[in-house]
Amino acid sequence: MMGHPELVTEMEKVELGPLISTEGLEQLQNKYVQSVRKSVSEWMHKALQVELQDWQRDQEPDTDHEGFYQTSLPTIITQMLEENARVALMIGESLRDQTIQMGLYEMENLLNRFREALVEFGKEHRRNSSNNKNKYYLHYLLASISNCIILKKSTESLQQQQSSPSVGQLSRTPPNPLAALDRAVRRACRLVMDHLLLDLQPFLPGLLTRPWLVQGDPTPKLCCVLERHLELYGRVRPPCRQRLQEEAQWLMVVEYVRALMQKRLVCRSAEERRHLAQQMVQDDQQFREILHGLEGEGSVPEVNPLALLLVLADFIRLKDPGMLTLEVSGLAAKYPDIGEEHVSVLLDIRGDVSRDIRGSVLDLLEQSAPPLPAGYRPIFTDILVPPSTMAFCLPTAKCA
Known part of the structure; x- marks a missing residue:
C-alpha cells in the first residue's frame, strides 16, 4: 500500500480505490476554501485600514522604481492571493481554481469598500x-489610481490561471473585480478633477472681463x-496618466x-472685437505651451478641445x-451640441x-441641428447659459 515490495504482490492498485470518497474530498476542499476566505477577508480589511491611515500622512506617498506613486495595499493583496493560489495548486487544479474564484470575490468586496473610502476621503477634504x-x-x-492599475494586472493574471471560469462557483453571480476596479478609478479621477477645479476657482x-482684456490676468495664474x-499626473501609471x-x-x-x-465682456466696437479675439488666441497659446510636452506621450485626444477657443x-x-x-x-458642424442659447450669447x-x-x-x-455623431464628446451640453434679464422675450421673436 505504501510501495512496500512485500505488499505489492498481495494488492492490486485498481482494487484499492481512493482513500477519500469524492463527496468527502469535496467537503474538505470547501472547508479549506472557506477557512482561507476568512483569513483573506481579515487581511484585506487590515490592509485597507493601513491604506486609510496612509492617506492622512503628512508626506508624499512612496514611489516605485519608475517614479510612480504607490502605497503598500496592492503589494499585500497581490502577494496574498498569488500565494494562496500557489499553495492550492499543490493539491490540485480544482482547488486552485476554487481558491482563485474566492480571491476574486474578496477582491471585488475590497474594491467596493475602497471606492466608498475614496468618497469619504473627498468629503473630508472638502470640509477641511x-x-x-x-x-x-x-x-x-x-497613488490610489496607480494602485488600482497594479491590482488590475494582478486580477487579470489570476483569471488567466484558472482552468475554467465556471469551476468552483461560490455564488450564482460570478465575481467581477474588474468592473469594481473601473468604478474605483473613475471615482478617483473625478475627485482629482474636482480638486483641479477647486484650485482654479x-x-x-x-x-474674460475688461481688466483681463487690458492686462491679460488671470490667465498666467490659471496656467500655473x-x-x-x-x-503631478506624471506620477500616475499609464493609461490613467493620459x-x-x-x-x-x-x-x-x-x-x-x-x-x-x-x-x-460685450464689445462696443470692431476694435474691441479684434482685441478680444486676439486675447483669446494668446490664452490658447499659453495653454498649448503647457500641454505641448504631453503630445509625445500620446495624451492628446483626436479632437483637441483647445481648438474650440480659436473657433x-x-x-x-x-x-x-x-x-x-x-x-x-x-460651428454647428464641428460642435453639434451647441445650442441656440450659446450662439445667442x-x-x-x-x-x-x-x-x-x-x-x-x-x-x-434650429433647422440644421445635426444629430450627435458616434463617438462625439459633447462640450457645450454641460455649459449652462445664465437666464436673460428679459426672460419673457424669446431670442427670435420681437417683444411687444
Whole structure:
C-alpha cells in the first residue's frame, strides 16, 4: 500500500480505490476554501485600514522604481492571493481554481469598500479645505489610481490561471473585480478633477472681463495651477496618466467657455472685437505651451478641445456680420451640441448683430441641428447659459 515490495504482490492498485470518497474530498476542499476566505477577508480589511491611515500622512506617498506613486495595499493583496493560489495548486487544479474564484470575490468586496473610502476621503477634504489639513490629498488620490492599475494586472493574471471560469462557483453571480476596479478609478479621477477645479476657482471670475482684456490676468495664474497639476499626473501609471491629462484639458476649456457665456465682456466696437479675439488666441497659446510636452506621450485626444477657443475667437473677430450665418453653420458642424442659447450669447458679445441677422442665424441653427455623431464628446451640453434679464422675450421673436 505504501510501495512496500512485500505488499505489492498481495494488492492490486485498481482494487484499492481512493482513500477519500469524492463527496468527502469535496467537503474538505470547501472547508479549506472557506477557512482561507476568512483569513483573506481579515487581511484585506487590515490592509485597507493601513491604506486609510496612509492617506492622512503628512508626506508624499512612496514611489516605485519608475517614479510612480504607490502605497503598500496592492503589494499585500497581490502577494496574498498569488500565494494562496500557489499553495492550492499543490493539491490540485480544482482547488486552485476554487481558491482563485474566492480571491476574486474578496477582491471585488475590497474594491467596493475602497471606492466608498475614496468618497469619504473627498468629503473630508472638502470640509477641511480651508485649514489645509491634508496638503497631500491630491498625491494620495493619484497613488490610489496607480494602485488600482497594479491590482488590475494582478486580477487579470489570476483569471488567466484558472482552468475554467465556471469551476468552483461560490455564488450564482460570478465575481467581477474588474468592473469594481473601473468604478474605483473613475471615482478617483473625478475627485482629482474636482480638486483641479477647486484650485482654479479663485481665478476664474476674473477671466474674460475688461481688466483681463487690458492686462491679460488671470490667465498666467490659471496656467500655473494647470501646470502644477499636470506635473503631478506624471506620477500616475499609464493609461490613467493620459486620461487625467485629457480630462484636465477638457475641464479648462469648459470653464473658459463657461466664463465667456457669462457675458462679462460685450464689445462696443470692431476694435474691441479684434482685441478680444486676439486675447483669446494668446490664452490658447499659453495653454498649448503647457500641454505641448504631453503630445509625445500620446495624451492628446483626436479632437483637441483647445481648438474650440480659436473657433470662437474667429467667430468674434469676423468683420462682416452678414457672414455669421455661414460661420454658425460651420460651428454647428464641428460642435453639434451647441445650442441656440450659446450662439445667442456669442451674438450678444459681438455687439454688432442686428435683430434680422440674429433671427436668421438662430433659425438656421434650429433647422440644421445635426444629430450627435458616434463617438462625439459633447462640450457645450454641460455649459449652462445664465437666464436673460428679459426672460419673457424669446431670442427670435420681437417683444411687444
